[in-house]
Amino acid sequence: MTAQAFPLTWPDSxxxxxxxxxxxxxxxxTAAIDxxxxxxxxFSADSGKKVENVLVSSNVSLMERNPKDAGVAVYFTWDGISTCIAVDRYQRIEExxxxxxxxxxxERTKLRHGGLNLVRAAFRGYAALPPPNSGLSNPWEVLGVKEGATTSEIEAAFREKAKKAHPxxxxxxxxxxxxxxxxxxxxLRRKA
Incomplete structure (x- = not known):
């Protein structure tokens, strides 16, 4: 998955x-963006680690500030961890x-009271989401299934590989x- 600013790129998982x-x-x-x-x-200053590659993804265009899908996903890299924080709980983009x-x-509060290792652990959890550019060129090869595999074959291969790939x-x-x-x-998206 490659994240893009518009339209909304929502994390697959x-x-x-x-x-x-x-x-x-x-x-x-404007205030919410600021x-x-x-x-x-x-957060970057507090942690002493750069926040880089920030991308805000939403369905906001210049002519439609309040789209029907008000979800927002903020992708960024911190301390080498590709991260996404996505919220669609509220009706308006700014919310x-x-x-x-x-x-x-x-997360800044965690940093102040729990330290850098606590925040790294939390961000590794966010990192379990597919990163903005996962470099996924051949999903069949990643799962070890043939092109045209059935949904049950895809799921079985995923479960088997996840046993060893899980953090x-x-x-x-x-x-x-x-x-x-x-x-x-x-x-699975291709099967739908």
Whole structure:
């Protein structure tokens, strides 16, 4: 999956909210964008690690500030970890952006009280999402199935490979698991 600013690129393994709610946030779109940018800058300064490759993905265009799908996904790299924080809980773009701002501020709180290792652990969890550019050239090869494999063959191959690729396994990692998740999602999307 390659993330793009428009239209919304939602992480494949992240379920969507079916009934967005009203929020208590009182902010404009411009203020919410500024808040996210400011939080990322402060988080970078607090951690001593660069936040790079920031990409905000949404369905906002110049002529439609409040699209039907108000989800927002913020992709970035921090401390070598490809990260995505995605929120579609609320009805308006600015509310979802403001929620992302608060998530980043919560990570700053973890940093102050729990230290860098606690935040790295949390970001590795975010990293389990497919990164913006997973380099997935051949999903059949990643899962070890033939082109045209059935849904059950895809699922079985995924489960088998996930046993060793999962970060909890001695030889596994977030990157391996993200690649498997992306391959599975792509092949199932092609089957649909």
């Amino acid at each position: 992240w379920p969507r909210t079916t009934s967005p709610a009203k929020s208590q946030f009182k902010t404009s779109l 808040n996210v940018q400011g939080s990322l800058k402060r 979802n952006l403001q929620a992302i701002h608060h998530v980043i501020e919560a 909890d396994h001695q030889s596994g990692s977030n990157e391996q698991m993200a690649k498997l998740n992306a391959a599975r999602a792509e092949l």
